[in-house]
Amino acid sequence: MNITGVIEELKKKYPGKKIFLNNRQNCTEILCEVDPTSLHPSHSEVISIIDKTDSHHHDKTTEIYKVIKGVLTLIVDGRKYILNDGQSYTIEPGQIHEAIGDETWVKCSSKPGWKKEDHLVTKK
Numbered sequence: 291m292n293i294t295g296v297i298e299e300l301k302k303k304y305p306g307k308k309i310f311l312n313n314r315q316n317c318t319e320i321l322c323e324v325d326p327t328s329l330h331p332s333h334s335e336v337i338s339i340i341d342k343t344d345s346h347h348h349d350k351t352t353e354i355y356k357v358i359k360g361v362l363t364l365i366v367d368g369r370k371y372i373l374n375d376g377q378s379y380t381i382e383p384g385q386i387h388e389a390i391g392d393e394t395w396v397k398c399s400s401k402p403g404w405k406k407e408d409h410l411v412t413k414k
Contacts, residue, residue: 291393296320296339304337318342327403334403340391345412351400353381360394386412 293311300309300322308326312319318341325335340362355364356378364371364379366387371379381387389396398404 291317291341293317331403334400336398338396338398340389340394343389345388347386347410348383348408350383350408354399355379356397358395358397360391362394363390
């Protein structure tokens with residue numbers, strides 16, 4: 291992943307928004323908080339640039355992944371879905387999921403707003 295290029299593009303498109311890397315040594319996802327939970331607990335929105343996410347689930351949160359740019363492979367409860375530009379998929383609480391892309395830009399909307407304690411990584 292071109293971390294520097296992605297961060298520069300995010301800063302231009304979403305000035306002043308917080309940007310996070312999932313892992314500085316082996317970055318496979320970059321997140322930009324567009325509309326954070328801290329402003330209203332009922333919902334949140336991030337732009338996620340994905341090469342690969344960890345397999346995980348949420349007990350409370352419903353997420354909608356919408357592809358902005360690129361192709362995203364979503365694996366939800368063991369089933370594979372391919373999403374292209376403009377396509378979306380809703381992930382319900384309890385569904386184990388992971389995403390695979392190639393610097394794929396995804397708008398992720400969450401209800402209620404995303405919280406770290408509700409992001410439960412699946413044990414391998």
